[in-house]
Amino acid sequence: MDISKIKIIMFDTFGTVMDWHGAIVETGICLGNKYGFSIDWHSFANSWRVEGYTNAVDEIVKGLRPVEKIDVLNKRKLLELIERYGITFISPEDIEQLNLIWHRLTPWCDSLPGLLQLSKKYMLGPFSNGDFRLLLDMEKYWNLPWDFIISGQMFNKFKPDPTIYMDAVNLLGGKSQEILMVSAHPADLDGAANAGISTAYIPRPFEFGKYSGGYVEPQNKIKTKPNLIVSDFVCLANILGTC
Incomplete structure (x- = not known):
């Protein structure tokens, strides 16, 4: 990458x-x-x-x-x-x-600091299966630094439909090499990689709660090796040169 x-x-x-x-x-x-x-x-x-x-x-x-x-x-x-x-x-x-x-879900503790740091240099936005209004409400509730919102609702599809990633690329200008997809979910990263999008994997060991045994979707489920593996959003921001 x-x-x-x-x-x-x-x-x-x-x-x-x-x-x-x-x-x-x-x-x-x-x-x-x-x-x-x-x-x-x-x-x-x-x-x-x-x-x-x-x-x-x-x-x-x-x-x-x-x-x-x-x-x-x-x-x-x-x-x-x-x-x-x-x-x-x-x-x-x-x-x-x-x-x-x-x-109005709660951001992880590193999400807002990392996003604010990244927003100094990059255009940021969710690419989510959430309804557009849901994502809009979430942005307003937490004052998320989004420059755009991409909802699967726009295409009447859901990730990881293999075609939706190119839909997102085309919506953003049709240049896969300019885009990075960040996700905790292997299927999401594979879908992005297949569309020529660079990927960053961020494990979330407490996604299913503190009593889940720290389960994360394992890296060996990712068919295409991620370009980056990071521990949190602040780490991602530092790697991408926004410190």
Whole structure:
């Protein structure tokens, strides 16, 4: 990778920039305190993510089900989990607010400092399966230094559909060598590499929570070796010469 050619950095969002697990658990505990109940919110969060999002998106990419908005997928699984965990007594308003937690997920502690550092030199933005409005709300809520937003909703596709990466390249001007894709997810990095985009792998050992045993999607799942492997966003910024 010729670092001097990089002008644009795209970021996977769920799990890479934002800590979805921690945000759901914190919100769930507050909801439990309000109504006086306690459940395993760590298990709840992981089931919501894997069953409601990861598995659903995988089926959509394989053509096994139609494309739907992420908010719709999340809400459908949330209602199933509410039944499964026996918390059907919470109000419709609180259910809606719980679903909207995906619009205001908590950044990892290195995300904002690293992004602000990178923004001094590069154009930055999310390349995410999240709905455009979800990503817009997240940007506003946390004052993220985005120069652009790319949502799979724009193309009616989801990552890691192999064609969506070239869609993103074309939207940004059609020069793969000027773009770096940052992600904690191997399939995402492989999709970008196949489109000629440079890649940076950032493991997130607590993506599935502090009780997950530090699980990260292993590097040996990445078919194309990443151009960079970094521990956090500040490290990435230093490597790319923005210190």
